[in-house]
Amino acid sequence: MRSHTMWDNYPTIQQDLNDVLLIIESNIKIRDKTIERIIKELIYAGGKLLRPAYFLLCSQIGPQYNRDQVLSIAAALEVLHMATLVHDDVIDDAPTRRGQETIQAKLGKNYAVYTGDYLFCLCFKILARHSKDLSNIEFNSSSVERILVGELNQMSMHYNTNIDIKQYLKQISGKTAQLFSLSCYLGAEISEASLYHKRISRRIGHNMGMAFQILDDILDYTQGTKCFGKPVLNDVKQGIYSLPLIYAMKKNREAFRTLLEKGNLLTEDDLSTILSLIHKYNGIQDAQDLATKYTNKALLLIEKLPEGSYREDMLLITGSLLNRDL
Secondary structure: OOOOHHHHHOHHHHHHHHHHHHHHHHOOOOOOHHHHHHHHHHHOOOOOOHHHHHHHHHOOOOOOOOHHHHHHHHHHHHHHHHHHHHHHHHHHOOOEEOOEEOHHHHHOHHHHHHHHHHHHHHHHHHHHHHOOOHHHHHHHHHHHHHHHHHHHHHHHOOOOOOOOHHHHHHHHHHHHHHHHHHHHHHHHHHOOOOHHHHHHHHHHHHHHHHHHHHHHHHHHHHOHHHHHOOOOOHHHHOOOOOHHHHHHHHHOHHHHHHHHOOHHHOOHHHHHHHHHHHHHOOHHHHHHHHHHHHHHHHHHHHOOOOOOHHHHHHHHHHHHOOOOOO
């Protein structure tokens, strides 16, 4: 099993991530062979493993390092991420993910929900074996709760033409940034870093997660099926109004209202008109500017970590997020 090619320039991280994938696969023990096959397909689906990668990097901040423990917790974090993706696709009724049919599109929502539930259980099974004390479990439980609340907040905002920037940022803070924040914090925690550096690590993860989700949302308006595995403006058609659209609506909400009121009945011409309006009102560039601000905040915080090759890797990887060929 081999991790994403983006890690070819980081051979140590790449080897660790390959081992993380092997740990996940070796812990899949379930009688239902359909779900077992589904999960193994998810592992091989080409994810970039950014969350476990940042955990691995932050696990080098402090003086302590236990590779077996670190790799196992990294595996648990990736399984948690996979679980949220599966449930996310169910909530959004998404037909594709990374250019492939989602579980619910292939086998129905029942299998998708069961798969997501099993992945949550698998995450905590791996984590419980390697957490040093119950405070880690408690922190992770509260973090998962914030992630799920973020997803619920998005669901409650479907087709809400009055959504504003503040509501959007709160939503992605829970949905995406929380897991990045958790990954960085736990890495520092497991390395027995100072309280100061643990707090910095958490903030690094938050800012990087915010930038990552904003850039991910921008791709819905720019790349589409060929490059990104889903149709252009697919989120808009599903009532998910992200930052480029929100910025554009802020300048002229009435220009969008009649179109968006069509809900999931939007035609290709409607979507083309919406995209033209977003460009007209500079929504994509405004979103890109905010993503740049979050990325720069993360980079400044990384500079405050103890020196080491891990810090240089974090700077390079985080900076490359702005290009999103990552």
